[in-house]
Amino acid sequence: MxxxxxxxxxxxxxxxxxxxxxxxxxxxxxxxxxxxxxxxxxxxxxxxxxxxxxxxxxxxxxxxxxxxxxxxxxxxxxxxxxxxxxxxxxxxxxxxxxxxxxxxxxxxxxxxxxxxxxxxxxxxxxxxxxxxxxxxxxxxxxxxxxxxxxxxxxxxxxxxxxxxxxxxxxxxxxxxxxxxxxxxxxxxxxxxxxxxxxxxxxxxxxxxxxxxxxxxxxxxxxxxxxxxxxxxxxxxxxxxxxxxxxxxxxxxxxxxxxxxxxxxxxxxxxxxxxxxxGNGSQSDAKVISIGKNAQQMSLTTQAVHFGLRSDSNMVTRAVMKDSASAIINGITKIEKGATKANGVQTEKVLMLSPKARGDANPILLIDEDDVTAGHAASVGQVNPEQVYYLMSRGISKQNAERLVIYGFLAPVVSEIPIDAVREQLEKLLVRKLEG
Incomplete structure (x- = not known):
């Protein structure tokens, strides 16, 4: 283009x-x-x-x-x-x-x-x-x-x-x-x-x-x-x-x-x-994404701490199909003076095709000593052992892979506190993963 x-x-x-x-x-x-x-x-x-x-x-x-x-x-x-x-x-x-x-x-x-x-x-x-x-x-x-x-x-x-x-x-x-x-x-x-x-x-x-x-x-x-x-x-x-x-x-x-x-x-x-x-301020972010075809995605979630005892949590889970690609950035920034701040982030990407790409980039920028901060990131494909286990219980390979994918997304979907969002998200996940 x-x-x-x-x-x-x-x-x-x-x-x-x-x-x-x-x-x-x-x-x-x-x-x-x-x-x-x-x-x-x-x-x-x-x-x-x-x-x-x-x-x-x-x-x-x-x-x-x-x-x-x-x-x-x-x-x-x-x-x-x-x-x-x-x-x-x-x-x-x-x-x-x-x-x-x-x-x-x-x-x-x-x-x-x-x-x-x-x-x-x-x-x-x-x-x-x-x-x-x-x-x-x-x-x-x-x-x-x-x-x-x-x-x-x-x-x-x-x-x-x-x-x-x-x-x-x-x-x-x-x-x-x-x-x-x-x-x-x-x-x-x-x-x-x-x-x-x-x-x-x-x-x-x-x-x-x-x-x-x-x-x-x-x-x-x-x-x-x-x-x-x-x-x-x-x-x-x-x-x-x-x-x-x-x-x-x-x-x-x-x-x-x-x-x-x-x-x-x-x-x-x-x-x-x-x-x-503010002091004692809190932020919690849950992000789910699915890419397909040749789609390009840039997904960034950030938390910038200024307040004392401020707390942030960020969770992103993405599934990439076909030749889709995603750059997933999690940025936790704790400014000088934000003592007792806590920042945690997790980014996980599941790739369903050899041509799909997913980069998970956890970034911690800490300018204060008396804080806690952590991150986790993973990028991988569907675990063949999990698929094999499900197939050994009489489930087809296609359905076994589908269950593994839903299991990957479930920890985020299940924690969504808004019923209407969770229900619509579940419908769209099925439509996009299987469509």
């Missing part, structure tokens, strides 16, 4: 699009500044993956879909993901929201759950202090381009001491390659609040065959004593490039849980970082 380094926007066009959507002046200015930056910055350079060779500028044009009158009006791929009885739901089709729903009970408590474009207009005083603070718009060309062109998205605000017991759900899907598909997600959990957010990023099967780019940024702000669970499953078609950057800022005694299923069929860049800013 040819190298593409130009930028598919400029200040004038970014600002014009923003004004056409009646966005506030501060957002118009932000988009214009970001568009200028995108023309001067370089693409991110993940280790051993040259993403500049991917088709990075097939970002499409803004395409506003008509709002849905009922869930039944939406494609089957969306309907089957809607949790039964859900009252809290945001759905984005291509570039714009088509469904927004929040229970009266949560609204009465001051909870905000809506698309980010609407939030910028109606709750600008809450959005503006957080938008592009965890992820700077000038971090690289990708974040600048996203800041100029993001659309739809999700905004979650949970007031102090409020617990949201039922998960908030978002479904983000595309139906045409020429439509811009770039949601931005901002979650703010005030002190001692609790919330679970789950999203699914999918392509309507058979509808998108031309090249497209999905670029997304997630910013999570976990205030003192708050607890945020963030579950996300990506299953985009093979003609797409999936570029996702996630960041969480965690204050004193805050808890952040990531549960991620990177199951898209095209080239994938996934970069997830927890910044343990």
């Amino acid at each position: 040819s190298t593409q380094l130009s930028t598919p926007t400029d200040r004038q066009s970014a600002e014009a699009l923003s004004r056409s959507k009646n966005e506030p002046n501060w957002l118009v200015d932000l988009r214009g500044e970001a568009a200028e930056l995108a023309g001067t910055l370089e693409w991110p350079k993940p280790e051993k993956v040259k993403i500049e060779r991917w088709n990075l500028i097939a970002v499409g044009s803004y395409d506003q879909a008509a709002p849905a009158n009922a869930i039944t009006d939406l494609p089957e791929v969306v309907r089957e993901l809607v949790a039964e009885g859900t009252e809290n739901l945001v759905i984005q089709q291509n570039s714009s929201p088509v469904w927004t729903q929040l229970s009266a009970e949560l609204a009465a408590k001051g909870v905000i759950f809506t698309d980010l474009e609407t939030a910028c207009k109606e709750h600008g005083d809450l959005v503006k202090p957080y938008l592009f603070q965890a992820v700077a718009k000038d971090e690289d060309k990708l974040t600048a381009l996203h800041a100029a062109l993001w659309n739809g998205g999700v905004f979650v605000y949970v007031p102090r001491n409020i617990e949201v017991e039922i998960p908030l759900q978002a479904i983000l899907f595309n139906t045409k390659a020429e439509a811009s598909f770039a949601p931005h997600i901002v979650i703010v959990a005030e002190s001692n609040s609790r919330v679970t957010y789950v999203d699914y990023v999918v392509t309507e099967p058979g509808a998108v065959t031309e090249p497209f780019v999905y670029h997304s940024v997630v910013e999570v702000y976990v205030k003192s004593g708050a607890h945020v669970r963030f579950g996300s499953i990506h299953h985009l078609g093979g003609s797409g490039v999936d570029l996702t950057v996630r960041r969480a800022i965690i204050e004193n005694d805050g808890v952040m849980e990531w549960v991620l299923g990177d199951l898209s069929d095209g080239s994938t860049l996934s970069d997830t970082k927890s910044v343990l800013k």
